[in-house]
Amino acid sequence: AVEETLVLVKPDGVARKLSGEIIRRIEAKGYSVVDLRMVQPERSRLEQHYAEHQGKPFYEPLVAFMLEGPVVAIRVAGDRVIEGFRVLAGTTDPTLAAPGTIRGDFGRDWGLAVQQNLVHGSDSVESAQRELGLWFD
Numbered sequence: 001a002v003e004e005t006l007v008l009v010k011p012d013g014v015a016r017k018l019s020g021e022i023i024r025r026i027e028a029k030g031y032s033v034v035d036l037r038m039v040q041p042e043r044s045r046l047e048q049h050y051a052e053h054q055g056k057p058f059y060e061p062l063v064a065f066m067l068e069g070p071v072v073a074i075r076v077a078g079d080r081v082i083e084g085f086r087v088l089a090g091t092t093d094p095t096l097a098a099p100g101t102i103r104g105d106f107g108r109d110w111g112l113a114v115q116q117n118l119v120h121g122s123d124s125v126e127s128a129q130r131e132l133g134l135w136f137d
């Protein structure tokens, strides 16, 4: 079925000027960019976005990292795009992500408290709806 997902180019991806490359890969796979904006997120938006991780050891470093600079929020549509983008992104740990994926090709561990892993992608239809509502009006 046609789905929509939220992709975020995280502050490390924007700072490393990978936004274009990430959008290129999304489009090369055949998915459609239907909306896009650059945002400097506020803490409250990140707390809602990462509500499920509250209390985990990496939560505070994660929010602090996401506040470091602007993110690019992208509404992406396509058949099975929620799963499909997560395959394009690669696994959470960029050291272990397979080459050929965004995280595998451009990410690695930098010895920091948080996984700086370049992109976020919604993990289910429910999260996608919730997250798209949070990042797009």
Ligand code: CMP
Pocket: 053, 058, 062, 092, 113, 114, 115, 116, 117, 119, 120, 121
């Ligand atoms: P993402 O899966 O997009 O959303 C949660 C984020 O938390 C994840 O990307 C990483 O950036 C970060 N994260 C998840 N697990 C860990 C971990 N074990 N240690 C540090 N950061 C993590």
